[in-house]
Amino acid sequence: MALLEVESLGISFGGLRAVDNFNISVEKEQLYGLIGPNGAGKTTIFNLLTGVYKPDKGTIRLDGENMVGKNTIDINKAGIARTFQNIRLFKDMSVIDNVKVGLHNHHSYSTLSAIFRFPSYYKVEKEIRERAMELLKVFGLEEECDYLASNLPYGKQRKLEIARALATGPKLLLLDEPAAGMNPNETGELMDTIRFVRDNFHMTILLIEHDMKLVSGICEGLTVLNFGQVLAEGTTGEVLNNPEVIKAYLGE
Amino acid sequence: MMGFISYLVNGISLGSVYALIALGYTMVYGIAKMLNFAHGDVIMIGSYVVFSTVSTMGLPPAAGILISVAVCTVLGVVIERIAYRPLRQASKLVVLITAIGVSYFLQNVALLIYGANTKSFTSVVTIPPLSLAGGALIISGETIVTILACIVIMIVLTLFIRHSKPGRAMLAVSEDGGAAQLMGVNVDGTIALTFAIGSALAAVAGVLLCSSYPSLTPYTGAMPGIKAFVAAVFGGIGSIPGAFIGGILLGIIEILGKAYISSQLADAIVFAVLIVVLLVKPTGILGRQIQEKV
Amino acid sequence: MRQMKTKALSKQTKNNLVTYGIVIAAYIAVEILMRAGMVSSLLKGLLVPLCIYVILAVSLNLTVGILGELSLGHAGFMCVGAFAGAIFSKCTMNAIPVAGLRFFLALLIGAAFAALAGILVGIPVLRLKGDYLAIVTLAFGEIIKNVINIIFLGRDSRGFHISLKDAFDLGLEPEGEVIIKGPQGITGTPNDSTFLIGILLILVTLFIVLNLIHSRTGRAIMSIRDNRIAAESVGINVTKYKLLAFTVSASLAGVAGVLYAHNLSTLAAQPKNFGYNMSIMILVFVVLGGIGNIRGSIIAAVVLTLLPEMLRSLNDYRMLIYAVVLIAVMIFSWSPKCREFRERYGLKRLLGSKKGPKEEV
Numbered sequence: 001m002a003l004l005e006v007e008s009l010g011i012s013f014g015g016l017r018a019v020d021n022f023n024i025s026v027e028k029e030q031l032y033g034l035i036g037p038n039g040a041g042k043t044t045i046f047n048l049l050t051g052v053y054k055p056d057k058g059t060i061r062l063d064g065e066n067m068v069g070k071n072t073i074d075i076n077k078a079g080i081a082r083t084f085q086n087i088r089l090f091k092d093m094s095v096i097d098n099v100k101v102g103l104h105n106h107h108s109y110s111t112l113s114a115i116f117r118f119p120s121y122y123k124v125e126k127e128i129r130e131r132a133m134e135l136l137k138v139f140g141l142e143e144e145c146d147y148l149a150s151n152l153p154y155g156k157q158r159k160l161e162i163a164r165a166l167a168t169g170p171k172l173l174l175l176d177e178p179a180a181g182m183n184p185n186e187t188g189e190l191m192d193t194i195r196f197v198r199d200n201f202h203m204t205i206l207l208i209e210h211d212m213k214l215v216s217g218i219c220e221g222l223t224v225l226n227f228g229q230v231l232a233e234g235t236t237g238e239v240l241n242n243p244e245v246i247k248a249y250l251g252e
Numbered sequence: 253m254m255g256f257i258s259y260l261v262n263g264i265s266l267g268s269v270y271a272l273i274a275l276g277y278t279m280v281y282g283i284a285k286m287l288n289f290a291h292g293d294v295i296m297i298g299s300y301v302v303f304s305t306v307s308t309m310g311l312p313p314a315a316g317i318l319i320s321v322a323v324c325t326v327l328g329v330v331i332e333r334i335a336y337r338p339l340r341q342a343s344k345l346v347v348l349i350t351a352i353g354v355s356y357f358l359q360n361v362a363l364l365i366y367g368a369n370t371k372s373f374t375s376v377v378t379i380p381p382l383s384l385a386g387g388a389l390i391i392s393g394e395t396i397v398t399i400l401a402c403i404v405i406m407i408v409l410t411l412f413i414r415h416s417k418p419g420r421a422m423l424a425v426s427e428d429g430g431a432a433q434l435m436g437v438n439v440d441g442t443i444a445l446t447f448a449i450g451s452a453l454a455a456v457a458g459v460l461l462c463s464s465y466p467s468l469t470p471y472t473g474a475m476p477g478i479k480a481f482v483a484a485v486f487g488g489i490g491s492i493p494g495a496f497i498g499g500i501l502l503g504i505i506e507i508l509g510k511a512y513i514s515s516q517l518a519d520a521i522v523f524a525v526l527i528v529v530l531l532v533k534p535t536g537i538l539g540r541q542i543q544e545k546v
Numbered sequence: 547m548r549q550m551k552t553k554a555l556s557k558q559t560k561n562n563l564v565t566y567g568i569v570i571a572a573y574i575a576v577e578i579l580m581r582a583g584m585v586s587s588l589l590k591g592l593l594v595p596l597c598i599y600v601i602l603a604v605s606l607n608l609t610v611g612i613l614g615e616l617s618l619g620h621a622g623f624m625c626v627g628a629f630a631g632a633i634f635s636k637c638t639m640n641a642i643p644v645a646g647l648r649f650f651l652a653l654l655i656g657a658a659f660a661a662l663a664g665i666l667v668g669i670p671v672l673r674l675k676g677d678y679l680a681i682v683t684l685a686f687g688e689i690i691k692n693v694i695n696i697i698f699l700g701r702d703s704r705g706f707h708i709s710l711k712d713a714f715d716l717g718l719e720p721e722g723e724v725i726i727k728g729p730q731g732i733t734g735t736p737n738d739s740t741f742l743i744g745i746l747l748i749l750v751t752l753f754i755v756l757n758l759i760h761s762r763t764g765r766a767i768m769s770i771r772d773n774r775i776a777a778e779s780v781g782i783n784v785t786k787y788k789l790l791a792f793t794v795s796a797s798l799a800g801v802a803g804v805l806y807a808h809n810l811s812t813l814a815a816q817p818k819n820f821g822y823n824m825s826i827m828i829l830v831f832v833v834l835g836g837i838g839n840i841r842g843s844i845i846a847a848v849v850l851t852l853l854p855e856m857l858r859s860l861n862d863y864r865m866l867i868y869a870v871v872l873i874a875v876m877i878f879s880w881s882p883k884c885r886e887f888r889e890r891y892g893l894k895r896l897l898g899s900k901k902g903p904k905e906e907v
Contacts, residue, residue, distance in 0.1 A: 088779075111758070115753075
């Protein structure tokens with residue numbers, strides 16, 4: 001059974017059928033890419049997968065469990081975490097606090113304990129801090145742990161967003177254009193980081209990307225989306241050589 | 253039955269005043285993206301100017317009104333230039349507090365000049381009351397003038413915004429200030445114009461309010477200002493027809509509430525209706541749902 | 547790593563301790579001045595109100611600065627707490643003759659009822675957006691004030707009686723007493739509030755608010771403020787934490803209300819003490835002190851309350867000057883041009899305690 005099974009997914013906005021008959025199957029620990037021209041509906045699909053939108057057709061199964069109808073919070077608890085096209089960090093909080101929020105559901109103590117500082121507060125805060133620093137180390141952000149998140153350079157902000165998503169302990173990580181705005185060096189670094197995350201956290205990763213170097217470099221499988229529908233799918237090699245795909249991207 | 257119609261008409265009249273004030277609120281909010289908390293106090297200043305020119309100096313009412321409109325227009329533009337424009341990049345909360353400061357300022361200027369004693373305002377309306385249904389229903393001249401003035405102003409304003417260049421500039425800035433600027437729209441001038449129009453409307457509203465309810469103190473503008481703000485939100489903040497509908501409805505609810513339920517609770521009823529409406533339609537009656545892009 | 551952890555905890559704890567320290571130091575300073583007879587009776591009368599405003603400002607900052615929602619109805623919760631506490635105190639004046647115990651219970655009751663009001667208001671209100679939320683909180687504040695004004699509450703041997711018309715409608719026995727007389731409110735509340743109690747309540751408020759902020763709960767609340775959509779995407783229960791912050795804030799306003807009620811002999815719900823004017827005044831303290839800056843709220847509340855008094859010599863012009871000062875401070879603190887000026891000439895350090903949320907408190 002694949003980790004993520006999506007069948008016949010669809011949604012309309014007003015009169016526009018934004019996504020239609022969308023299928024995808026992502027195996028455990030696979031690095032899978034969702035590509036397509038701008039406006040094809042890729043982020044809409046991420047929004048459908050994370051409960052921001054409710055589909056009017058189709059099914060979404062994570063590890064066999066149905067996700068349609070659940071809200072964003074429950075979907076995250078069930079195991080899907082994401083990053084956003086326009087980085088959504090907690091900008092007035094510190095770098096480490098951003099990650100600590102990601103750890104919220106996995107290390108808890110009561111609010112009463114928070115106010116009156118019972119022993120559980122100290123014990124769990126220590127756990128949270130240690131775990132958060134571990135995650136920051138993975139992304140090379142431990143030096144800046146007390147910086148304000150909005151003061152980080154762009155590339156590091158993207159990494160922080162991924163770190164925060166990872167902190168929620170997901171089974172499936174959705175990355176929305178993680179290389180956007182990065183130069184070739186940063187992109188190379190990001191590729192290594194994504195591979196590291198998959199290998200060491202045994203993470204399944206589905207990413208949206210326009211940067212073909214990254215896509216061809218790390219994706220093991222691809223689905224191409226055009227006008228809300230699947231244009232092609234298969235291994236990276238197959239898809240990138242598919243004439244229909246080339247036509248969709250470059251025009252006639 | 254006649255009683256009900258009489259209350260209804262008075263409600264529409266009071267509502268017209270609220271509508272005129274709400275128009276100023278909603279235009280400034282839609283175009284300058286700020287809550288001008290001092291708006292209610294501009295009304296009060298306008299009323300005092302009419303009071304000074306007509307009751308104290310003995311000028312004819314028409315002249316008093318014109319002077320009042322002129323003073324308020326200038327006042328509105330000056331306030332915007334000094335207190336709000338420097339803070340255009342700041343958060344909305346900061347501008348709100350500054351507006352509160354301006355409100356305190358205006359109230360205390362009036363307090364210093366005129367004192368806290370209630371001034372008796374002479375109505376500027378010279379039309380005699382209308383007697384209908386054989387004397388069972390009497391509509392005061394003030395009420396008639398207020399409603400007519402509101403309708404006329406609404407029509408003129410709508411035409412102005414749709415068909416004139418500065419009017420369309422206002423629409424553009426309210427949609428996207430940055431893009432409007434890049435298109436060559438004079439954003440500063442447009443915002444100044446918005447404040448000018450809003451303040452002029454406030455002056456008219458003040459005169460009409462005090463003609464119907466003739467007591468004037470430095471704090472006369474505050475509660476109508478709040479209620480007009482409620483009306484603007486009620487109708488959908490940023491929407492001009494919304495401000496009109498919101499204002500009229502608010503006036504009707506307030507008068508009917510005072511008449512049929514309790515005069516002490518009238519305000520509470522008005523606010524309660526607002527809450528109920530917003531729970532059902534969170535962006536107000538004619539408000540637009542602005543979807544946040546994820 | 548261990549060192550870093552200990553250092554970071556100490557930094558935050560040190561910061562908190564400074565805040566507590568300022569309050570305690572202020573208390574000691576005032577007490578010394580009072581013993582030395584250097585405190586005017588005017589100022590003495592302001593001591594408890596200062597404590598009340600500080601508690602109100604700190605609790606409002608929890609909603610405005612930490613949760614990031616604009617509330618214009620804070621005075622309404624103060625009103626609920628004040629009346630709940632006052633009713634309790636009046637009814638138990640004979641049953642619990644020990645003032646300390648009775649006042650303590652009144653505080654708990656005031657806090658509890660204000661918290662309840664916070665929940666009841668919060669549930670419908672917190673799902674509205676920004677400006678709409680603000681106007682609805684203002685509406686609720688006015689409704690609470692108006693409704694309390696028409697309540698007549700009496701007690702006799704048969705129990706409690708409520709009327710919305712007048713005192714006669716209560717139908718009390720001759721030995722019965724009227725507790726709330728409609729718009730005239732409650733008279734004869736025991737005068738239990740003291741400066742020391744006020745200071746202690748400030749410290750309690752700080753303890754609750756600061757500990758809440760620097761915890762997992764506080765981080766969840768701030769994440770909602772900074773980016774609600776992102777907060778949901780990492781599994782934060784937005785509704786629960788919004789309601790929690792709002793309710794704690796309301797509850798603390800209720801505590802301030804009880805303190806207020808026991809500082810006067812007559813408690814009546816008027817526009818100037820429980821209306822939007824009061825809510826706005828507290829909001830001004832919060833914004834001037836720095837949104838999210840708890841220590842700033844304390845300082846702003848004290849300075850802005852004392853300012854009109856210190857300007858008393860300027861008589862009629864003092865409120866005008868207050869307004870001008872307010873406008874000037876806002877423009878000089880937040881206009882981009884003035885910010886550049888300040889950054890260049892190092893005044894930033896002087897105004898440091900009034901900076902925005904970037905300062906960790």
